Amino acid sequence: MHQVANQKIIVVEDEADILEVLEFNLAQDGFDVVCSQEGEKGLELVQQEKPDLVLLDLMLPDLNGLEICRRLKSDAATQDIPIMMVTAKGKESDIVLGLGLGADDYITKPFNVGELIARVKAVLRRAAAAREGAPAKRIVCQGIAIDADKHEVLVDGQLAELTVTEFRLLHALASAPGRVFTRDQLMEQAMGDEVIVLDRNIDVHIGSVRKKLGRYRDLVETVWGVGYRFREQDD
Numbered sequence: 001m002h003q004v005a006n007q008k009i010i011v012v013e014d015e016a017d018i019l020e021v022l023e024f025n026l027a028q029d030g031f032d033v034v035c036s037q038e039g040e041k042g043l044e045l046v047q048q049e050k051p052d053l054v055l056l057d058l059m060l061p062d063l064n065g066l067e068i069c070r071r072l073k074s075d076a077a078t079q080d081i082p083i084m085m086v087t088a089k090g091k092e093s094d095i096v097l098g099l100g101l102g103a104d105d106y107i108t109k110p111f112n113v114g115e116l117i118a119r120v121k122a123v124l125r126r127a128a129a130a131r132e133g134a135p136a137k138r139i140v141c142q143g144i145a146i147d148a149d150k151h152e153v154l155v156d157g158q159l160a161e162l163t164v165t166e167f168r169l170l171h172a173l174a175s176a177p178g179r180v181f182t183r184d185q186l187m188e189q190a191m192g193d194e195v196i197v198l199d200r201n202i203d204v205h206i207g208s209v210r211k212k213l214g215r216y217r218d219l220v221e222t223v224w225g226v227g228y229r230f231r232e233q234d235d
C-alpha cells in the first residue's frame, strides 16, 4: 500500500520539559518530530533534513534562535522552510517582530498546546498555498480590475476605497474563481500574521466588499452553510 509521508517538524528548544511536551503532542497529531536542545545542532538538522516546519526557541545557550532564523532565511536552500518562533512574553516577541527576520509566526510561552498545533497547521497550509503558485498580480473581471501590486481596485475605472482586510478578501476570492472558501480560510487570508478576527466579522467585511463593488456585487457569491466564492466566468 502506498503510504503518504508524514510532515516533518524540527523542534529546537533547550528546556527538556517543554521539548517533551512539544514532541509528544506533535507526534500524536501525526507529525514526524526531530528534536534538538542545541542551536548549532538544530541548524544543522534543518539544513540536512529540510523539514516542513521549524519550531524555534528564541533563547538557546549556544546559537540563539534569531541567528538561526536569520541564517535559514538568508540561504536559498532553506529560506522557504516556515519558521515558528517560540518566545517569552513581551520583550522577546517584540524583538522578533521588530527585527522582521522573516519568521512565519511566533507564539509566546507559556503556550496552550492546542493553540500551538493549530497555528503550526495554519502556517503549513499557508506555505502549501504559496507553493501552489502566487496569485496573479492583476485580475480583471467584467468592470472590475484588481491590482495586487498597487493594492487597488477599480470599479468601472473608478478607484474603490477598500480597507486592507477587504482588499485581501476580494483578492483571495478573485484569484480562484469558483473555489469555495470557508470563513476560516478567508480569515487566514485576511489576517496575514496578525491577530484573530472573529468569525462573524468575515460576513461584515464581505458585505462591505460587495457594497463597494456596486453593480458587480453579485460576483461575490454566498455558499450557504460553507462560505463564499467568486463567480466563475462563462466567457
Ligand code: CA
Residues within 6 Å of the ligand: 013, 014, 015, 057, 058, 059, 060
Ligand atoms: Ca530557551
